[in-house]
Amino acid sequence: MKKHILIVGSGFSGMWSAISAARLAALQNSDELGITVLSPAPELRVRPRFYEENVSGFVAPLTELFTELNIVHLEGSAECIDTKGKTVSWRDKHGRTTVTGYDRLILATGSQAKRPPIAGLAEFAFDIDQLESAQVLERHLDALSAQPSTPARNTVVVCGGGFTGIELATELPARLRARFGEDTKTKVIVVERGAVAGGRYSEALRDVITEASAALGVEWRLNAGVDAIDAEGVTLKSGERIASATVIWTAGVQAHPLTQQLDAERDGQSRLRVNETLQIPGLPDVYATGDTAHARTDDEGNTALMTCQHAIQLGKFAGHNAAASLLNIEPYPYRQVNYVTCLDLGGWGAVYSEGWDQQVKSVRQEAKKIKIAITNELIYPPAADRKVAFAAADPLAKFV
Missing domain, CATH: 3.50.50.60 (FAD/NAD(P)-binding domain)
Incomplete structure (x- = not known):
């Protein structure tokens, strides 16, 4: 048996x-x-x-x-x-x-x-954690284009400035322009508990994230926590109110x-x-x-x-x-x-670093090519061929 x-x-x-x-x-x-x-x-x-x-x-x-x-x-x-x-x-x-x-x-x-007990989080926040929830967000963004142009419609709040939050936030300006047109003034705001943008990363990597965010118009609310989310926006623990039809949770x-x-x-x-x-x-x-x-x-x-x-x-x-x-x-x-970090930064490009100390090796379009190679090829399943699949599955073969 x-x-x-x-x-x-x-x-x-x-x-x-x-x-x-x-x-x-x-x-x-x-x-x-x-x-x-x-x-x-x-x-x-x-x-x-x-x-x-x-x-x-x-x-x-x-x-x-x-x-x-x-x-x-x-x-x-x-x-x-x-x-x-x-x-x-x-x-x-x-x-x-x-x-x-x-x-x-x-x-x-x-x-x-991870969804903490924040008022309105379950009812009103979007996420891209699973395929189904990411599809819900995409349909929501599509539907916004049929609504009147208002600051709330044109503002997206991303709660959480980790890897996923950064990649989503820097991608969103282009996604919003594609729906609302080049002349519509849009806003993407990242709400982050830390004191600096990309605080989990090396100083060199943080500097690139800051530069890309500024170039793309992505704003950061630092040292900020979320108090409540509702259908019309988000209230921060500081008392600041951000009107938004789209609040996305990416925090942990x-x-x-x-x-x-x-x-x-x-x-x-x-x-x-x-x-x-x-x-x-x-x-x-x-x-x-x-x-x-x-x-x-x-x-x-x-x-x-x-x-x-x-x-x-x-x-x-x-x-x-x-x-x-x-x-x-x-x-x-x-x-x-071996450990590498390759962070997509939307229309600005990307950043690629090597080592646990995250030494930046390439940025912008050069790094974007590396990111595309990783996400479009390297991480996909191997071909349905025994020789190819088994060669790729060797634990001791070099991966990155």
Whole structure:
């Protein structure tokens, strides 16, 4: 009877976990492993691009790839993990519940926006956290063009000045011009709790963000918190009122709630702390990867970020190690020493930096070419070809 690896999630880490596990089985000429991916649909949603226009196109089908690699897909959503019985119960689109067993479980359920108890946030704020919510925002922006031109209609407030907030805010001026015309005076405002724009980044990177924001007319409200959101705008904790028909929440993410079901240690973002082979201490048959894993990337104390850059590599290591444990092969300790930042800055261009100290290497159109290569090619699934897919899934191959 085959030993079974069950992977929950088909995002970056889940997809690459499956391919990497299949690769190792093929290298060992083993037909002992069964690899199954459980997710709502056999597709990769290219979430890093959800700040862009035409978001419905950022979905890559996985059926042909999975078929080529003998990976089984179960269409449904995981609801309950039983680590003692080594089963996962899940619900399909018809509401039917099924229980599936595993020998090794890889939890790759990703993350979701963190929504604090702010008045009106759930009712009135938009977000680009998931494909469906990003589509709602896009339809809302389309509908605005049929409304009378007012300061509220022409103003967008982005709550949160992290990576997603910056990319969305700097993209919005062009998206608004496309709808309202070049002569309409529009305004994009970023509300940020920190004291400087891009405060999470190096000084060199912050300077570029500031320069691009000024050139694009993106305003920043620094040292500012959101008190309440309603249908007509946002009220800040300072008492300032910003009239806006479009308030977008981008302030923080946390791991999927499924992580809460495991008796394990978590960090402040609900990510499961894992050892160097990405197993959960005390639960050796369970691996966490991608945005569900708090993992050390090197011996310098750096930990993986909740980005596709880390999710892809974490997935390759998790899949390899889960398969290795069933094939009696030594696992690979997860390491991802190289780190880059490539931040899209809308019509201004982009900025590309290298290293954890974020040394800026290129800006404007040169960096934009790098950004496009990453988001339009590098992070997409490999071709449905065993040789190509397996070469890309090698955990030790250079990625960035």
